[in-house]
Amino acid sequence: MEITKNNRKWLDSLGLSHPVVIAGPCSAESEEQVLKTAHELKKTDTNIFRAGIWKPRTRPGGFEGVGEKGLPWLQKVREETGFKVTTEVGNADHVEKALKYDVDILWIGARTTVNPFAVQEIADALKGVDKPVLVKNPVNPDLALWLGGVERIKAAGISQLGVIHRGFSSYKSLNYRNKPKWQIAIELKKEFPDLPLILDPSHICGRRDTILDVTQTALDLNYDGFMIETHIDPDNAWSDAKQQITPGRLSEITEELVIRKESSSKETFQQKLDIYRSDLDILDNKLVGLLKNRMDISELIGALKREENVAILQSSRWEEILTSMVDEANKKGLNKEFISEIFKAIHVESIKIQHETK
Ligand code: PEP
Ligand code: MN
8 A cells, every 4th residue: 555645633643544444343352353353454554543432323232342341452452553442432422431541532323413412412422521532423314414513513623633434324225234335425525625524434345355446445535544444353353244344454455555646537447337326326316305395386286186176187287388398398498298208107197196186
């Protein structure tokens, strides 16, 4: 991995190279697993060691983390390897305990960023504390929640702030565990240009074989670093086994990554494609929202016509709509037949809804 200079903000003052590499297991399982992983990671480009001490599981019954007893293991990692150490905090009690054991960097998980009360509780517990804090994106694709999380922590006086992009969940996703939706991270970066932006490809991919590609896309987008879940025995990990990689594989990945200079404006095909696709996703969502609004109004019109005993189909009004929309499309350079077909389909549905209106 070629190291180039970049805008590293407070990461610089911690002496962290660009891109910053955060690695370590999804969960701390035992002292031996934590220390063995950390020592293996010494042979890689890692500079911050991660391990989940408290694990917020979506459903009960899974491994929920070893809790406070794992914090001395992180201290040992720091002593023996010199890594900075980081863990996730989900409430004020976690913050208090992480501070008691002097964890270097705290992060707020995706299931916490969704909840303003929880983020505020953490922010209050962090008042007067001088530690870096990283805010993961919320599980759902809501930029405002992510911005709000950052703002709450910022307002608590934390100056060493960063964000982690770990993707967004959806009901069924074919290629990703959590879709990257790069556009949201780019929008966040526009609002907070000075915040280091770190990619978590492990939770985006949910599998091992696509981590390299997704990380490369992030580096092409000038991200400041990445957090990759790494385990000495990934297949037998107590959480997120499918996506964890060995320290050896991490070395191969960082060797293969191409770090682009900030001044380079070259965009890769995949990067452009991903941005265009997320633009399309946003527009498609808007289209569906607009159609819903339109059908809601058809329903109101249906009720009104029924009350007044007026016929549903008013041909002249319909002709007017069609002509004016086809004209509009023509002015914008859109294909007339295409727009005409779409409006015919909308009209059919609208009449159906008016018929069904009680
Ligand atoms: C994790 O980093 O192990 C984790 C729980 O991540 P997220 O909050 O992104 O799901
Ligand atoms: Mn995990």
